[in-house]
Amino acid sequence: MTGKHYKGQEVSCCIKYFIFGFNIIFWLLGVAFLGIGLWAWSEKGVLSNISSITDLGGFDPVWLFLVVGGVMFILGFAGCIGALRENTFLLKFFSVFLGIIFFLELTAGILAFVFKDWIKDQLNFFINNNIRAYRDDIDLQNLIDFTQEYWECCGAFGADDWNLNIYFNCTDSNPSREKCGVPFSCCTKDPAEDVINTQCGYDVRAKPDAEQKTYIHVKGCVPQFEKWLQDNLTVVAGIFIGIALLQIFGICLAQNLVSDIEAVRASCLFT
Known part of the structure; x- marks a missing residue:
């Protein structure tokens, strides 16, 4: 019983610190993106007049930094703290959140392929709307x-x-x-x-x-x-496949760590 218990803890530590190290990078990058976005809004006076967010007729690129930074910050925080503190709730949240992002990316890719003409019309509308602004x-x-x-x-x-x-x-x-x-x-x-x-x-x-x-x-x-997309289709597909594999890998690691933590806790109850 003791040997099995110790082995389970050892496996948990390897996965735990790998998840922690991997996610702390995303956490810090998320903080940096959020900082850049808020600084840009501060320079443009948006923070002193929140209503000006809706004044721009086109797309404000600062939103990219804020949205991407916010997602990376939440994922990084949940992954880091969940792994370090062996918090199964945060680890499950990390897995579910990452799974939702993966599902949305997959859905967007399928819809973009099926509704190519509609996507082209929306891209045309988006660019022209930004030309006006x-x-x-x-x-x-x-x-x-x-x-x-x-x-x-x-x-x-x-x-x-x-x-x-x-x-x-x-x-x-x-x-x-x-x-x-x-x-x-x-x-x-x-x-x-x-x-x-x-x-x-x-x-x-x-x-x-x-x-x-x-x-x-x-x-x-x-x-x-x-x-450009046709000329670089292999590279673009490779990048998306790589991102998808990283997300699946992250979900599997988090779920594996959750299983190890729950197994160790269960074994402690019967020791």
Whole structure:
């Protein structure tokens, strides 16, 4: 009885400290993400005026840091404290929470494959909605510029999508100097230029379509993203499979530790 009891404790310790060490990284990363998100909101004055959260017409990238940081913090906390204190409630919560995330990811992947056209329409709506709010938030502006530069695209399906923005539209009533233009992130880059020309997109959409191609990327971000996804399908699939295996591994370890803890406690009652 004593040897079996000791062996059970030894197995629990190995798993326990592995889970603790693995999750403390996520816990600290979660704290860092939350800190960055709150700092960004503080810089933009959101924390002093909470109602301004809903004022932005587009997507606030800070939400990514807060949501991802919050999930990582909760998971890391439950995994660390649950393993260190041998708290079966926190370990079961960790397993269930991780299982729910895995299920949601799997469901989202299946739905994205089945409803590809609907996803494309929603992506088009999302990008155009953020084009309207381009100048409303510096973080959103930087996100759009990064996306257009990285995928060498302009607008959702083309440069004319920038007509949706009050500063870039081509209407006669638009007094903006950026009228009939596009952001600098749409421009084709000259490798010899060290300094970004932020005015390279001025008046470019007033030129003929054939001439526009020499100044800006004319392909939209939705088709460019589809092309990138097809070209990197193996890498993307590998990353998602790797994340899924890590989640399954984490669930199995936590459940194994719960079983060991309960077995040790049960053996103590009969010792």
